[in-house]
Amino acid sequence: MSGPCPWGLSTPDYRAYHDDEWGRPVTADDAMFERITLEAFQSGLSWLTILRKREAFRAAFAGFEIATVARFGDEDVERLLLDAGIVRNRAKIEATLANAKAAAELQRSGPSLAALVWGHRPRGRPRAPHSMGELPATTPESTALAKELKRRGFRFVGPTTAYAAMQACGIVNDHLAGCPARARVERERREALKRMLSPA
Numbered sequence: 001m002s003g004p005c006p007w008g009l010s011t012p013d014y015r016a017y018h019d020d021e022w023g024r025p026v027t028a029d030d031a032m033f034e035r036i037t038l039e040a041f042q043s044g045l046s047w048l049t050i051l052r053k054r055e056a057f058r059a060a061f062a063g064f065e066i067a068t069v070a071r072f073g074d075e076d077v078e079r080l081l082l083d084a085g086i087v088r089n090r091a092k093i094e095a096t097l098a099n100a101k102a103a104a105e106l107q108r109s110g111p112s113l114a115a116l117v118w119g120h121r122p123r124g125r126p127r128a129p130h131s132m133g134e135l136p137a138t139t140p141e142s143t144a145l146a147k148e149l150k151r152r153g154f155r156f157v158g159p160t161t162a163y164a165a166m167q168a169c170g171i172v173n174d175h176l177a178g179c180p181a182r183a184r185v186e187r188e189r190r191e192a193l194k195r196m197l198s199p200a
Helices: 012-020 029-042 047-052 054-060 074-081 090-109 113-118 140-151 159-168 180-197
Strands: none
Touching: 012 047, 029 047, 029 054, 029 090, 029 113, 029 159, 047 054, 074 090, 090 113, 113 140, 113 180, 140 159
């Protein structure tokens, strides 16, 4: 099911990501940590590069299990710098380890990483974009999220990276109007939000 989001039509990798994953709600902490990490590594690179290295990233970072990555140390940084399957950028690797520690602290003290990110969702029902040119690079919500993540100890997650993560994780629905994926994503977003806001 490929819709009219133009970027989702350019390669088979993008088509699969657009149709099956982009914008569908992510509510688990480890999965949210993965998306934030990959968006941070994408900074300055093509998203296609990251998609094609995704399985290598998962292997390198223990499936993005927060508790495990939070225990990584200097030896792991050196190991990762030798891993040709990922993007070997020391600053981003060290930021990922710091972010795992910050996410683990969130799990201990609350709110969870997923709850914190969803807490910065736009209120109301934004109008569906009709063209790629209508999609912002940042929003007041992504700027506030980036600021809060930084306050909590996260690194390499500025407002643009935060907004890209919000798009990827269903915090916002930026499938274009008329895209076949848009209605499904919106329905899943509402259901996910209802579950997250329900008392345990």
